[in-house]
Amino acid sequence: MTDQAVSELKSRAIRPKLSRDDWVMRGFILAIGAWLVVTLLLPLYSMLSKSLESKDGAFVGLGNYIEYFSTPALFYSINNSFFIAIVSTLITISLATVFAFILARSCIPGKAVFKGIALLPLLAPSLLPGISFVYLFGRQGVLKGLLGDYSIYGPIGIVMGEVFYTFPHALMILIAAFSIADARMYEAAVALRTSRIRTFFTVTLPGIKYGLISAIFVVFTLVITDFGIPKVIGGQYNVLATDIYKQVIGQQNFEMGAVVSVVLLIPAILAFAVDRFVQRKQVAMLTARAVPYEPKPHALLDKIFFVYCLIISLMIVGIIGMAGFASFVSFWPYNLELSLKNYNFDLMDGGGWSSFYNSLKMAAYTAVFGTIVIFTGAYMVEKANGFKIVRGIIQFLCMIPMAVPGMVLGLAYIFFFNSPSNPLGFIYGTMPILVIVTIAHFYTVSHLTAMTALKQIDPEFETVSASLKVPFFRTFLRVTVPVCMPAILDISIYLFVNAMTTVSAVIFLYSSDTTLASVAALNMDDAGDVAPAAAMCMVIVATSATVRVLHALLTRGLSRRTQAWRQR
Amino acid sequence: MKSRKLKTTFLGVLGVAFAATAFANIASAATELTVYTAVEAEDLKKYAKRFNEDHPDIKINWVRDSTGIVTAKLLAEKENPQADVVWGLAATSLMLLGEEGMLEPYSPNGVEKLDPKFRDKNNPTTWTGMDAWVASICYNTVEAEKAGLPVPTSWKDLTKPVYKNQVIMPNPNSSGTGFLDVSSWLQLFGEEGGWQYMDQLHDNIARYTHSGSKPCKLAAAGEIPIGISFAFRAAKSKAQGAPLEIIIPTEGVGWDMEATAIIKGSKNMEAAKTLVDWSITKKANEMYNEGYAVVAYPGVAKPVEHFPPQVGSAMIDNDFAWAAKNRDRILKEWQERYDSKSEAKN
Numbered sequence: 050m051t052d053q054a055v056s057e058l059k060s061r062a063i064r065p066k067l068s069r070d071d072w073v074m075r076g077f078i079l080a081i082g083a084w085l086v087v088t089l090l091l092p093l094y095s096m097l098s099k100s101l102e103s104k105d106g107a108f109v110g111l112g113n114y115i116e117y118f119s120t121p122a123l124f125y126s127i128n129n130s131f132f133i134a135i136v137s138t139l140i141t142i143s144l145a146t147v148f149a150f151i152l153a154r155s156c157i158p159g160k161a162v163f164k165g166i167a168l169l170p171l172l173a174p175s176l177l178p179g180i181s182f183v184y185l186f187g188r189q190g191v192l193k194g195l196l197g198d199y200s201i202y203g204p205i206g207i208v209m210g211e212v213f214y215t216f217p218h219a220l221m222i223l224i225a226a227f228s229i230a231d232a233r234m235y236e237a238a239v240a241l242r243t244s245r246i247r248t249f250f251t252v253t254l255p256g257i258k259y260g261l262i263s264a265i266f267v268v269f270t271l272v273i274t275d276f277g278i279p280k281v282i283g284g285q286y287n288v289l290a291t292d293i294y295k296q297v298i299g300q301q302n303f304e305m306g307a308v309v310s311v312v313l314l315i316p317a318i319l320a321f322a323v324d325r326f327v328q329r330k331q332v333a334m335l336t337a338r339a340v341p342y343e344p345k346p347h348a349l350l351d352k353i354f355f356v357y358c359l360i361i362s363l364m365i366v367g368i369i370g371m372a373g374f375a376s377f378v379s380f381w382p383y384n385l386e387l388s389l390k391n392y393n394f395d396l397m398d399g400g401g402w403s404s405f406y407n408s409l410k411m412a413a414y415t416a417v418f419g420t421i422v423i424f425t426g427a428y429m430v431e432k433a434n435g436f437k438i439v440r441g442i443i444q445f446l447c448m449i450p451m452a453v454p455g456m457v458l459g460l461a462y463i464f465f466f467n468s469p470s471n472p473l474g475f476i477y478g479t480m481p482i483l484v485i486v487t488i489a490h491f492y493t494v495s496h497l498t499a500m501t502a503l504k505q506i507d508p509e510f511e512t513v514s515a516s517l518k519v520p521f522f523r524t525f526l527r528v529t530v531p532v533c534m535p536a537i538l539d540i541s542i543y544l545f546v547n548a549m550t551t552v553s554a555v556i557f558l559y560s561s562d563t564t565l566a567s568v569a570a571l572n573m574d575d576a577g578d579v580a581p582a583a584a585m586c587m588v589i590v591a592t593s594a595t596v597r598v599l600h601a602l603l604t605r606g607l608s609r610r611t612q613a614w615r616q617r
Numbered sequence: 618m619k620s621r622k623l624k625t626t627f628l629g630v631l632g633v634a635f636a637a638t639a640f641a642n643i644a645s646a647a648t649e650l651t652v653y654t655a656v657e658a659e660d661l662k663k664y665a666k667r668f669n670e671d672h673p674d675i676k677i678n679w680v681r682d683s684t685g686i687v688t689a690k691l692l693a694e695k696e697n698p699q700a701d702v703v704w705g706l707a708a709t710s711l712m713l714l715g716e717e718g719m720l721e722p723y724s725p726n727g728v729e730k731l732d733p734k735f736r737d738k739n740n741p742t743t744w745t746g747m748d749a750w751v752a753s754i755c756y757n758t759v760e761a762e763k764a765g766l767p768v769p770t771s772w773k774d775l776t777k778p779v780y781k782n783q784v785i786m787p788n789p790n791s792s793g794t795g796f797l798d799v800s801s802w803l804q805l806f807g808e809e810g811g812w813q814y815m816d817q818l819h820d821n822i823a824r825y826t827h828s829g830s831k832p833c834k835l836a837a838a839g840e841i842p843i844g845i846s847f848a849f850r851a852a853k854s855k856a857q858g859a860p861l862e863i864i865i866p867t868e869g870v871g872w873d874m875e876a877t878a879i880i881k882g883s884k885n886m887e888a889a890k891t892l893v894d895w896s897i898t899k900k901a902n903e904m905y906n907e908g909y910a911v912v913a914y915p916g917v918a919k920p921v922e923h924f925p926p927q928v929g930s931a932m933i934d935n936d937f938a939w940a941a942k943n944r945d946r947i948l949k950e951w952q953e954r955y956d957s958k959s960e961a962k963n
Contacts, residue, residue, distance in 0.1 A: 122956050188760075189839045202824055284824035285788065287956065294827065298685035299791035300948065301692050301713065380858040382839050383759070463693040478699060557690050560699075561651070561678035568682075575683055576657055577834045577854055 070521045074433040081426035082439060085446040087473070088489045093453065095468070096461035100307035117308045122287065127312075130288040133204060134273040134316075137211040141268050144212070145219035146261065148361060151354040153227035154253075156346040158355070164224070165597065166362040169369060171217040171543070172593035174550040174567045176574055177586040178210045179281030181371040189382040191371075202284035210278035213368060215271050218494055219264040221543065225498055225536060226260020227253075229505040230342035259504065262327050263497045266320035267451065273316055274454045277553065289313055290454055297456060310457045320448060339507075369590060376584035391584040394569070401569075405588060408566040411483050412548035419488040419495065420541040424533070427499035428525060432511055451493035455553025462486050463557055478560040486554050491547045495540045502536035503529070534607050542600045546593040648888045649676045653691060655684040656705035656875065657853075660908060664704070667904050668895055675888045683828070684710060684793055691880075695719060701883040702892050704747075707793055708876040711744040712941055720744060721879040721886075725894045735874060735913035744878040745897050748909035751872045751928050752798055753848040754864040755833040760842040769843070771867045772802065776817035784821045785832040786845035790948050790956065793873065794829025794847055799951060800940040801871025801933055812954070819955050837861055849909060852923035865925045869933040874913070875905075 103109045117123060148167060152160050170178075185192045186201040199205055230253075238248040254261075276290035283291065289309055297306035377387040395401035426447075430440045450458070466477045476482045506529065514524040530537065552567045559565055566589055574582035656664065658681055665677045680700070682690070688710040691700065695717060703711065714720055715737075724741040735746030754769060761768070766783060769775050775784055787795030803811035823841055826832055832844030833851050837859035851863040877896045879889045895901055902914035910924040911932065920926055940947075 120952070122952055183838070183840065187838075187840050280827050284826075285956070291791075291827065295788070295790040298689055299788075299793075299827070300944075301685075301689055303689075303693070383860060384858050460689065460693050463690065464696075467694050467697045467699070469697045474697070556682065556686055557693070559680075561680050572658060572682065575828065575830065576659075577830065577837065577850060577857070579834070579838070 070515075071434060074429055074521060075436055077425065077429045078433055078436060078439055078443065081422070081429060082443050082446075084422060084426075085443060085492075088485050089446060089449060089492070092458070092461035092465035093449070095464040096303070096457060097307050097311055099304050099464075100311050102304055104302075104304060113304050113308045114311075117305060117312075123292075126287045126289050126292050129204070129286060130273050130290070133207050133211065133279075133288060134269050137208050137215065137272045138265060138269045140208070141212050141215045141219050142261070142265055144361065145216055145223055145264065147357065149220055149223035149227050150253075151358055153224055154230075154342070154344045155351055155354050156344050157351050157358065159358075161601065163358040163362055165594075165601070166365055167220055167358075168217045168597070169365055169590070169594070170213050172546045172550065172590045172597070173369060173372075174552065174570055174586050174589055175210075175214060175275070175277035176281065176552075176570055176582060177372045177590070178213050178368055179278065180375055180574070180579060180583050180586070181368045182206055182209060182282055184371050184375055184381065185368070200284070202282060203286045204283075206282035206284075207279050207286060207288075210282055211272045211275065213365070214275070214278060215268045216365075218271060219268050221494070221539060222260050222264040222267060222497060222501060223257065225501045225539070226257035226264075228535075229502075230256055231339040232342040233340050235342060236340075259327055260501050262323065263501065266323065267494055267497065270316055270320055270451045274313055274452060276454055276456065293454055293456060297460065303460065306457070306460075310454065313454065314449070314452050316452060318452075320451070325444075372583045373587050376580055376587045378580055381579065391578075391580040392588070394581065394585065404564040404569040405566045405585075405592075407480075407563050408549055408589070409592065411480060411487065411563075411565065412545045414480070414484045415487045415548040416541040416545040418484060419491070419544040420537060422488065423492060423495045423540060423544075424499050424537055427496055427503055428529060431500060431503045432508070432521075432529075447496040448493055450489055450491070453490075455490055455551065455555075456557075458486060458490055459554035459557035462554070478558075478563075480563050482558055483555050483563060483565070484548075486558060487548045487551055488544070490551065490554050491544055495543055498536055498540050498543070499533070502533040506532055531610075535604060538600060538604050538607070542597060545596055549589050549593050647674055647676055648885055649678055650701045650885055650888050650892060651678050651680065651699060652702045652704050652892070653680050653687050653700040654703065654705040655682065655687050655707070657908070663907075664904065667900070668892065671895060671900075672891055675891060677892075685791075688713065691719070692717065698880045698882055700880045701885050701889045702877070702879055704877045704892065704896055705875045707750070708744060708746060708874045709793065709937060709941065711876050711878050712937065714878070714880075715743045719881055721881045721883065721889075723879055723890060723893065725890070725897050727894070727897060730915075731897060731913045732915050735876075744876045745893070746874040746876045746913040747896065747902075748905040748913065749872045749874050749911035749929075749932060750909070751848045751865075751911065751932060752794070752801060752870040753846065753851055753925070753928075754866060755836040755844040755846050755851045755854070756862040756864050757836045757839055757842050757860055758862055759860045760836075760839050764842055766842055768862065769864060769866075772805070772814070772818075773868070774866075775821060775843070775845075776814065778821075780821045780843065782821065782823045783841065784818070784843045784845065785823055785826060785835055785841045786818075787829045787832060788825035788827060788956070789951055791827035792829040795825070796940075796944065796948070797829075797847075797871045797873055798845055799947060800943075801869075801935065803947065804871075804933060804936060804939070805868050812950070815951075816954070825955070833861075848924060848928060852921065855923045863923065863925050865928055865931045867931075870928075870931050872911075872932045872935055875909075 100113055101108060101110060103112070151157060152164055182201055184190060186196050187193070196205065234252045235248065238252055243251070274290055276294050279286065279288050279291045280294060289312060293306050293309045296302045296309060375381060376391055377389070379386045379388055394405070426443070430443050433440065462482065465471060466473055466482060468474070510528050511521065511524060514521070514528070550567050552571050555565055556568050559568060566585055570582045570585035570589070573585060654661065661679050661681060665679070668677065684707050687706055691703070691714060698719065711720065720743040722739065722741040722743050725745060728736055728742055728745060731745060736742050737744050756768060764783060766779060769780070786798060789795035789799045799815070802814055805811070806814050830846060830850045833846030833854060835841045836844035837854035848863055851861055855861045855863065877893055879893055883889045897913065899914055899917060902912045902917045905912045906918050906921065908921065910918060910921045911929045912918050918929070
């Protein structure tokens with residue numbers, strides 16, 4: 050209470066001098082808001098409003114919803130969706146929390162390698178685990194015995210695929226949460242002779258609470274909206290996301306597809322509510338007086354930690370390695386002769402190597418423009434004074450993309466941007482629309498990463514700068530950006546690799562000049578050319594991995610310059 | 618409409634950011650046609666090349682994807698169509714677009730030479746067929762032998778208890794091929810007999826897939842001994858070295874065709890008509906025949922390697938109008954009977 054009163058007093062006292070800054074920041078906030086409205090809200094409205102229309106466009110109120118909710122199959126889908134999402138979330142979060150803890154707070158060797166491997170699934174198109182799992186656990190699979198009598202084509206396959214796919218997402222947020230800690234808390238714990246376990250529950254866990262809850266909802270929503278994995282490996286196990294696929298692609302019933310999409314938005318709204326609630330309680334971890342935490346070695350624990358990381362890394366490498374092997378096989382499983390011919394993409398589907406170059410370009414644009422838009426947006430939302438309602442709305446808008454299946458977003462872009470009355474129609478069928486839709490699609494996790502980093506910086510930095518009459522953008526460029534450099538680079542790499550692998554939204558939006566590698570891989574698989582599809586996936590993985598390594602080198606260089614304050 | 622100001626700001630930002638890319642795409646020279654298609658990508662270069670032998674002045678820009686995606690994209694673009702021509706999409710999809718008033722009525726030169734089955738009944742026609750796309754059973758000889766399965770010769774054979782959990786078919790709610798199968802059984806065995814047949818078949822189905830080509834691909838990869846799919850995919854997998862037998866069930870098989878149409882409102886109407894005229898020529902049909910055993914132009918078809926020779930005569934007298942009219946009802950019924958039971962069997 051008193052703190053709040055003090056800060057209110059402070060801001061009241063200095064407000065007049067800050068007015069120009071305030072106006073500039075509000076201008077930025079409105080610009081970000083406008084961006085989100087145009088690239089997200091209006092397109093989604095043009096799609097989701099169809100849920101209230103009949104096939105010929107007449108308004109039917111809730112008629113479609115009533116029809117949908119009276120189908121018995123729906124309840125199976127809802128049950129299945131929640132079951133898969135809860136199980137996958139539990140597994141992913143437990144595995145990722147421990148992994149992130151080890152990477153951030155222990156002294157095991159090879160941390161960089163483990164982190165690199167753990168983030169590999171991000172680099173892989175969702176087709177890749179699909180191909181791998183079939184080769185590993187299918188009827189002809191090399192590890193089929195492990196599943197006993199169970200089939201990979203069903204809930205088991207879906208959960209395995211989802212854990213593989215969401216693990217790095219959770220890990221990214223959790224590492225960000227773990228990596229900023231105030232060593233003074235731990236010193237106090239040691240001084241008070243608190244046991245390690247007690248310290249973990251009273252200092253460590255509360256410190257990552259915000260990140261943990263974000264991670265849980267990110268994973269949960271990713272799983273519940275993903276249709277790629279259930280479609281490839283789920284057999285006939287129906288989930289809500291495949292129901293959308295059936296309606297939209299199978300039956301061209303956009304109205305019913307919109308109904309299911311709206312149903313899928315509910316978890317996101319829930320996520321937002323919880324997020325708001327937790328956030329209100331979050332206090333800045335890194336006060337201006339904080340002392341960075343530095344892990345100390347522990348012989349036994351470090352050994353256990355190492356083995357844990359090794360096992361998880363081997364599994365990830367195994368899954369990707371299987372797809373790598375698949376890309377060299379002539380005809381699985383009847384002709385296991387190895388050859389390089391599957392990499393000759395110009396002889397195959399989807400635009401050959403030119404698709405690959407398009408993907409590369411698209412990913413680079415997405416990384417650069419996306420990071421600028423998203424980080425600046427997050428900064429303005431987090432650090433501006435007043436304007437609470439607008440900031441709240443923006444915060445809410447940022448959570449939506451997570452809950453929208455890419456397929457729905459892609460169609461929404463057609464309805465909105467291809468409408469003859471839209472002055473932005475000229476971007477339809479071009480590279481920019483692919484970049485914009487990809488930024489919109491992957492907005493949430495990037496935004497959450499930025500917020501996690503920003504929240505950990507004490508607002509005192511701004512207050513001090515303000516009282517020294519330093520304009521906010523100087524503080525932004527001189528303090529915030531350098532302090533958050535690891536998070537900023539993480540966001541850009543996240544956008545890059547996702548742009549390389551994304552399929553579901555862009556599949557509706559590419560034109561003959563902008564074919565993409567990920568779509569090409571999907572279409573090769575569709576045409577029965579599994580090995581070339583695996584080969585294209587491997588090229589995508591290799592490219593993103595190279596970019597990641599460059600990124601790691603860059604991060605190290607930059608860390609030395611921008612993160613030196615973290616060491617004592 | 619949102620405030621114009623926002624849009625102007627947005628435009629400005631975009632303009633600076635992306636001007637170079639955006640405008641690079643606008644520059645062009647000869648007549649370019651945007652052609653949407655679901656034809657196998659490896660055939661597209663060939664199709665364009667043969668067409669350009671006769672019409673070098675028209676450049677084809679392909680937009681290719683699977684049938685479901687292309688159909689959804691076309692329908693979503695209805696307000697402002699981007700395609701000039703659709704060349705190689707399921708006729709049932711084109712009929713759907715026709716109902717939405719999206720097709721330009723145009724009888725291409727020489728349309729009367731085509732087999733009447735392969736053209737729109739209206740005059741002028743809105744679409745013309747290219748080749749038939751025939752249902753069939755993909756039978757993996759190696760896996761069938763391992764499991765001790767006899768060779769099925771008819772649809773009814775597949776309901777025998779010996780095939781329990783050895784058959785995969787596409788879900789008609791997700792896949793046009795799946796619907797093709799279901800509607801053909803209803804036509805072959807009658808409404809009641811058809812559902813009875815599917816009840817029995819359902820007991821033997823290991824699982825339903827979302828894609829129509831998947832059952833055959835799974836059979837080719839040994840993931841299941843028997844996949845209900847279509848002959849073209851089967852022949853292709855066989856050519857790649859899969860131990861597949863392509864079985865045309867004796868009762869007859871459902872079929873759809875790949876077809877061509879002009880999208881209403883095309884800004885390149887002359888070029889579009891030239892392309893569609895060419896697409897029904899004898900030369901074009903000979904080209905289709907390189908991959909498909911049954912084509913629209915009578916007397917052209919030669920046997921295709923790996924394709925069962927009797928495929929043409931096994932095609933049922935498919936009533937597309939009936940299938941289209943009853944589609945919603947059939948899919949609903951199917952879903953209630955088989956889709957709610959979503960436990961995966963192994």
